[in-house]
Amino acid sequence: xxxxxxxxxxxxxxxxxxxxxxxxxxxxxxxxxxxxxxxxxxxxxxxxxxxxxxxxxxxxxxxxxxxxxxxxxxxxxxxxxxxxxxxxxxxxxxxxxxxxxxxxxxxxxxxxxxxxxxxxxxxxxxxxxxxxxxxxxxxxxxxxxxxxxxxxxxxxxxxxxxxxxxxxxxxxxxxxxxxxxxxxxxxxxxxxxxxxxxxxxxxxxxxxxxxxxxxxxxxxxxxxxxxxxxxxxxxxxxxxxxxxxxxxxxxxxxxxxxxxxxxxxxxxxxxxxxxxxxxxxxxxxxxxxxxxxxxxxxxxxxxxxxxxxxxxxxxxxxxxxxxxxxxxxxxxxxxxxxxxxxxxxxxxxxxxxxxxxxxxxxxxxxxxxxxxxxxxxxxxxxxxxxxxxxxxxxxxxxxxxxxxxxxxxxxxxxxxxxxxxxxxxxxxx
Numbered sequence: 001x002x003x004x005x006x007x008x009x010x011x012x013x014x015x016x017x018x019x020x021x022x023x024x025x026x027x028x029x030x031x032x033x034x035x036x037x038x039x040x041x042x043x044x045x046x047x048x049x050x051x052x053x054x055x056x057x058x059x060x061x062x063x064x065x066x067x068x069x070x071x072x073x074x075x076x077x078x079x080x081x082x083x084x085x086x087x088x089x090x091x092x093x094x095x096x097x098x099x100x101x102x103x104x105x106x107x108x109x110x111x112x113x114x115x116x117x118x119x120x121x122x123x124x125x126x127x128x129x130x131x132x133x134x135x136x137x138x139x140x141x142x143x144x145x146x147x148x149x150x151x152x153x154x155x156x157x158x159x160x161x162x163x164x165x166x167x168x169x170x171x172x173x174x175x176x177x178x179x180x181x182x183x184x185x186x187x188x189x190x191x192x193x194x195x196x197x198x199x200x201x202x203x204x205x206x207x208x209x210x211x212x213x214x215x216x217x218x219x220x221x222x223x224x225x226x227x228x229x230x231x232x233x234x235x236x237x238x239x240x241x242x243x244x245x246x247x248x249x250x251x252x253x254x255x256x257x258x259x260x261x262x263x264x265x266x267x268x269x270x271x272x273x274x275x276x277x278x279x280x281x282x283x284x285x286x287x288x289x290x291x292x293x294x295x296x297x298x299x300x301x302x303x304x305x306x307x308x309x310x311x312x313x314x315x316x317x318x319x320x321x322x323x324x325x326x327x328x329x330x331x332x333x334x335x336x337x338x339x340x341x342x343x344x345x346x347x348x349x350x351x352x353x354x355x356x357x358x359x360x361x362x363x364x365x366x367x368x369x370x371x372x373x374x375x376x377x378x379x380x381x382x383x384x385x386x387x388x389x390x391x392x393x394x395x396x397x398x399x400x401x402x403x404x405x406x407x408x409x410x411x412x413x414x415x416x417x418x419x420x421x422x423x424x425x426x427x428x429x
Contacts, residue, residue: 007087008043008296008333009040009044009329009330010042010266010301010303011042011044011045011046011304012091012303012304013046013047013306013307014276014305014306014307015047015308016051016052017068017310019053019055023310023311024069024070024310025057025070025071026312028071028073028076028311030083033077033314034080034083035314037086037319039323040318040319041322042322043085043086043087044088044153045081047074047077048074048091048308049074049091049092050092050141052124052159053066053098054097054099054101055099057069058072058074058075063141063144073312089154089155089156089214090145090156092138092145092155093159094138094160094202095130095158095161096124096158098124100137101126101128102126106167106169108126108128109129109164109165109167114166124159129167129170131170132169135201138202139205140205142202142205143208143209146209150210154234155206155215157218159218162194164184164187164191170194174187177190199232200232202215215233217232221239221363222257224257225351225385225386230261233263236265238251238266240254240269241270241272242269243275244270244274249368249372251269251291251294252298252375253367253383255300256341256381256383257349257382259299260385265299265301267291267294267295267301267303269291269304270306271305271306272305277307282318282321285324288304288321288322288324289328296332299340302325304322343382343393344394345395346383346393346395347367347382347384347397348384349386350399350400350401351363351364367383367399369400371383386405386407390412395422396420396421398423399426
C-alpha cells in the first residue's frame with residue numbers, strides 16, 4: 001500500500017485500561033504528546049478506539065465509553081498527530097471484548113468440555129465468537145470510526161484467528177453444513193468458514209467510506225501459506241517481541257516469509273524489558289537498536305510497542321529510549337526504501353496446514369532449527385510456502401517435518417533436473 005511505503009518509525013500505543021481506573025486521560029497534554037513523538041523520531045503511532053476491556057476512548061453510539069474518561073481522547077490524539085505530520089492508524093480489539101463477554105456470555109467461544117473460561121483465571125480468556133451477533137456490533141464500531149475520521153491512516157484489528165467453537169449455535173451450524181462436531185478436522189473446517197466471513201464483513205466495514213483504507217488483522221503470527229486469509233490484509237505488522245514470548249528466532253523467520261509476499265510489512269517489537277503492559281520495564285537501548293537494525297536488514301519497516309499510562313501522559317524516558325533507536329533508522333531510510341532481500345537459498349516451511357489461519361505466536365520447531373543453522377552460518381535465505389515457485393534458487397532446504405504435496409514433489413523433481421540442490425531431513429526426505 002502506498003501509504004505505508006514512507007513509514008519507517010511506528011509506535012503501537014497500547015491502551016488496555018480497566019473500567020475500575022478513574023480519571024482516564026485526565027493528564028493528556030497535546031504539547032507533551034507531540035514533544036514525545038518528536039524526541040522519539042516517530043512518524044506513525046497506532047491509537048486506540050476500543051481496548052480489550054471493551055471500552056471506547058471517544059464518544060460512541062456503538063460501544064461504551066470508558067467510565068473514567070471525561071474527554072474525547074482519541075480525537076485529541078489524532079489532532080495532535082495531524083499538527084505535526086504523524087500518521088495515526090486506529091486500533092480496535094476484535095477477538096476480545098471483556099465488557100460484552102460479561103453482558104453476553106452466549107457470544108463467548110465454548111471449549112469441547114463445555115467451558116467458556118475459568119472465572120478465577122486472569123487474562124484475556126473470554127474470546128468472542130465471530131459467528132455470533134457480536135460480529136454485527138464489531139462491524140458497527142469499525143464503521144463508526146471510519147465515518148468520523150474518513151481521512152484515517154488505517155485500521156488495526158487485534159486477536160483475529162480461527163478458533164474451534166462448541167457453543168450451541170456453532171454445533172447447530174456444523175450439523176446444518178453436514179459437519180461432524182466429534183471430528184476435530186470438521187470443527188476446524190467450520191472455524192475457517194467463520195473466520196473467512198469475519199474477514200469479508202470486517203473489510204467491508206473498513207472500506208465503507210474509503211476503498212483504499214489500509215487494514216491489518218493481527219493474530220500474533222502471519223500464517224505461512226494462508227494466502228486466502230493473508231490477502232485480506234493491506235500490509236503485515238509482524239508482532240514479535242523477542243523477550244515477550246516470541247523469542248529471537250521468530251521475527252527472522254516470519255520476515256523472511258513476509259518478504260516473499262506482495263505487500264509492505266513492519267516488524268513489531270516492544271520497548272518493554274519483557275512484554276506488553278509492563279509500565280516499569282525498559283529494554284536496554286542496545287537491544288532496541290539491534291532489533292530495529294535487524295528489522296531494516298530483513299526488508300521491513302519498524303514498529304515499537306508502548307503502553308500509554310491510564311492518565312494519558314506520555315513517558316519521556318520511553319521516547320528517549322525509542323528515539324535513540326529511531327534516530328539510527330532515520331539515517332538509514334534512504335538506503336532501505338524499496339529494498340528487498342536477495343537470497344539463493346530457500347527454506348520450504350513445514351508449518352502445518354498451509355491454507356489455514358490460526359492464533360499462534362510460534363513457528364514450526366523444524367523451521368526454527370533449520371533457520372537457526374542458516375542464520376548462524378550467515379547464509380541469506382527466504383522462507384517459502386508450499387505454493388511458491390522454486391525458480392531463482394540454487395539450494396532448497398526441506399526441514400525434517402516437511403510433508404510435501406504431490407505438486408511440491410513434482411516441483412522438487414523439476415528443480416533437481418535443472419541442477420538445483422536439495423538438503424532434506426526426516427519427512428522432507
